[in-house]
Amino acid sequence: xxxxxxxxxxxxxxxxxxxxxxxxxxxxxxxxxxxxxxxxxxxxxxxxxxxxxxxxxxxxxxxxxxxxxxxxxxxxxxxxxxxxxxxx
Amino acid sequence: xxxxxxxxxxxxxxxxxxxxxxxxxxxxxxxxxxxxxxxxxxxxxxxxxxxxxxxxxxxxxxxxxxxxxxxxxxxxxxxxxxxxxxxxxxxxxxxxxxxxxxxxxxxxxxxxxxxxxxxxxxxxxxxxxxxxxxxxxxxxxxxxxxxxxxxxxxxxxxxxxxxxxxxxxxxxxxxxxxxxxxxxxxxxxxxxxxxxxxxxxxxxxxxxxxxxxxxxxxxxxxxxxxxxxxxxxxxxxxxxxxxxxxxxxxxxxxxxxxxxxxxxxxxxxxxxxxxxxxxxxxxxxxxxxxxxxxxxxxxxxxxxxxxxxxxxxxxxxxxxxxxxxxxxxxxxxxxxxxxxxxxxxxxxxxxxxxxxxxxxxxxxxxxxxxxxxxxxxxxxxxxxxxxxxxxxxxxxxxxxxxxxxxxxxxxxxxxxxxxxxxxxxxxxxxxxxxxxxxxxxxxxxxxxxxxxxxxxxxxxxxxxxxxxxxxxxxxxxxxxxxxxxxxxxxxxxxxxxxxxxxxxxxxxxxxxxxxxxxxxxxxxxxxxxxxxxxxxxxxxxxxxxxxxxxxxxxxxxxxxxxxxxxxxxxxxxxxxxxxxxxxxxxxxxxxxxxxxxxxxxxxxxx
Numbered sequence: 001x002x003x004x005x006x007x008x009x010x011x012x013x014x015x016x017x018x019x020x021x022x023x024x025x026x027x028x029x030x031x032x033x034x035x036x037x038x039x040x041x042x043x044x045x046x047x048x049x050x051x052x053x054x055x056x057x058x059x060x061x062x063x064x065x066x067x068x069x070x071x072x073x074x075x076x077x078x079x080x081x082x083x084x085x086x087x088x
Numbered sequence: 089x090x091x092x093x094x095x096x097x098x099x100x101x102x103x104x105x106x107x108x109x110x111x112x113x114x115x116x117x118x119x120x121x122x123x124x125x126x127x128x129x130x131x132x133x134x135x136x137x138x139x140x141x142x143x144x145x146x147x148x149x150x151x152x153x154x155x156x157x158x159x160x161x162x163x164x165x166x167x168x169x170x171x172x173x174x175x176x177x178x179x180x181x182x183x184x185x186x187x188x189x190x191x192x193x194x195x196x197x198x199x200x201x202x203x204x205x206x207x208x209x210x211x212x213x214x215x216x217x218x219x220x221x222x223x224x225x226x227x228x229x230x231x232x233x234x235x236x237x238x239x240x241x242x243x244x245x246x247x248x249x250x251x252x253x254x255x256x257x258x259x260x261x262x263x264x265x266x267x268x269x270x271x272x273x274x275x276x277x278x279x280x281x282x283x284x285x286x287x288x289x290x291x292x293x294x295x296x297x298x299x300x301x302x303x304x305x306x307x308x309x310x311x312x313x314x315x316x317x318x319x320x321x322x323x324x325x326x327x328x329x330x331x332x333x334x335x336x337x338x339x340x341x342x343x344x345x346x347x348x349x350x351x352x353x354x355x356x357x358x359x360x361x362x363x364x365x366x367x368x369x370x371x372x373x374x375x376x377x378x379x380x381x382x383x384x385x386x387x388x389x390x391x392x393x394x395x396x397x398x399x400x401x402x403x404x405x406x407x408x409x410x411x412x413x414x415x416x417x418x419x420x421x422x423x424x425x426x427x428x429x430x431x432x433x434x435x436x437x438x439x440x441x442x443x444x445x446x447x448x449x450x451x452x453x454x455x456x457x458x459x460x461x462x463x464x465x466x467x468x469x470x471x472x473x474x475x476x477x478x479x480x481x482x483x484x485x486x487x488x489x490x491x492x493x494x495x496x497x498x499x500x501x502x503x504x505x506x507x508x509x510x511x512x513x514x515x516x517x518x519x520x521x522x523x524x525x526x527x528x529x530x531x532x533x534x535x536x537x538x539x540x541x542x543x544x545x546x547x548x549x550x551x552x553x554x555x556x557x558x559x560x561x562x563x564x565x566x567x568x569x570x571x572x573x574x575x576x577x578x579x580x581x582x583x584x585x586x587x588x589x590x591x592x593x594x595x596x597x598x599x600x601x602x603x604x605x606x607x608x609x610x611x612x613x614x615x616x617x618x619x620x621x622x623x624x625x626x627x628x629x630x631x632x633x634x635x636x637x638x639x640x641x642x643x644x645x646x647x648x649x650x651x652x653x654x655x656x657x658x659x660x661x662x663x664x665x666x667x668x669x670x671x672x673x674x675x676x677x678x679x680x681x682x683x684x685x686x687x688x689x690x691x692x693x694x
Contacts, residue, residue, distance in 0.1 A: 002680060002683065002685055002686030002687070004683060004685070004686075009679055009682070009683065012682075012683060013682055016682070019214075020214045020215070023210065023213075023214045024210070024214060027207060027210040027211075027214075030207070031203060031204075031207045031210075031383075031386055031387075031390065032383045032386065032387075035199075035200075035203065035372075035379075035382055035383065035386070036379050036382075036383060038196060038372035038379075038382075039371070039372040039373065039374045041372075042370060042371065042372055045336075046336075047333065047336050048334075048336025048337050048339075048340065049335075049336035049339060050336075050339065050340070050343075050370045052196070052370070052372045053196055053199070053339060053369075053370035053372070054336070056196060056199035056200075056202060056203055057199060057202065057428065057431040058332070058428050058431075060203050060206070060207065061202070061203075061206045061424050061427060061428055062424070062428075064206050064207050064209065064210055064420060064424075065417065065420050065421050065424050067210060068209060068210060068213045068413075068416055068417040068420055069414075069417040071210075071213055071214060071413070071417075072213065072410075072413035072414050072416070072417050075218070075413060076410055076413070079410075079683070079684050079685075083685075084683040084684060084685045085410070085684055085685060086408050086409060086410060086684045086685055087685070
């Protein structure tokens, strides 16, 4: 077993869980909430697109890509902060 | 060998840069041949044959007799390249050929697939991939079997994997057969076996290592083949070089045209397998039912993404946990490049057909004029398109024009009047998409059967040479079964693809997630979760699809994973809590999985 004491593990896992929940909240908004109101959003025009359609064709997708890159960075800094990141 | 391999890894950008350049030169060469008067058929054959030979050569060069190279590509695939390989692994023949057509016909309701098939990667990154990488498993059932312990849990995971992946792989082999038969002018049944031969050449000798490097090559071909025609068409129609950002006006214009030409009226005739356009393009549903259908489909595709073993196992090949996380982000980036192009393609095709101010339009023109068009004749001849003058006025109405969704990708170059070289390129791209996914799926099945069923359950003393021979024999046998099923043409491409996601999420989603995120989850719970999830999902699918049952709350056969996964979650929690908590060792194992540092739980040569 890797030599990391229990309190460090717990602190690290609490932060990791927090990040996971934040990530999934953003994910939920752009996976479900936005599209539930697509009809209303369509009355707004964005870059020439009806916004409801735009979100399903591009908007949510762009946010997912950025979200995962951000998640990977944040998680790595959490790991480093608690000294449990891999040796480079 | 290891020295050469190290060099290869260091030189990846150069190797694939040269490869991409070579492919572009090949396209130019084909364009020159076309100008010189070489026939369209020959160009199609050259495109498909040339690319398949390249993949087979990569497969041959990556052959190996080492267990960890065969199962996890030696765990040294850099994040970006693993992202490309995952992109090819992910984007199937259905994504490539059917997605744009689905959007063309389904409008906003169909966009649920686009959102679901991309957002699922957020779940993969946040809940699964880094932890499975730290675990150090070879296959997904390997994780289930070790985390929960016991052969029954492992066996059930193998069962779910085989059902989900086999459903999916027949559709892929079907697609390779369709494309090969058209491009090489051979019967479909022969095309299926030709496709299988190509797929096996890529995967059999080198396992995961060979599949990885061919998938990167296939990604490059498929993305060029998808994006180039769209950019070309966009330029022709005056939407500029980055069509993905500029087609908003085209959507608005389609919205105006739809009411003028009467989109929404039901046709009075029907042709098997063909559809007339009846759904308005960008309008989203206003009632509860359509909103609910949208979000439930999104959820099924996302949870399915995060449970499909052929995707998860791609992240076992990265050099580190950190690289696994980054690799998920790169995967989605490379997938995004195709998925945000598909709606643009659907839009341009639609505009070309509907807008009377464009030379390519057909709606509102005289039937005799439209019937004389080359592409109409060509695709009618193979029954992928039909025209009928139902009201006898001699003018083509929107309700009198029927086609298959696949036409949007396959025929668009011809509709737009692009040179044939583009059609050849599209055929090569579709072939790459279908082959790469089929490779990943066949390997996932064969690896689970050889590693988990044969080595872990039946003969734990088998030596590595023996294990790898068994793995290869299984690959051939499963491939042959899939090709045989595909040659019987039992399912339409897309129905089967959605089912694979539902099967995977029914049986595997919660056992995988809770295995990392809930220490209290134990063997009995996982067994109950997998068994009852799969059973409930399958029973529900049968009831609504063939049993004549009215779906509950609009949860139809495309969404049966919701029933399966809910049953799986509830039984897993109830049974886990009703039985003893996992032993000390298992709890420590979960603790280890949660931190990136240190040795993987399973040793590298288990």
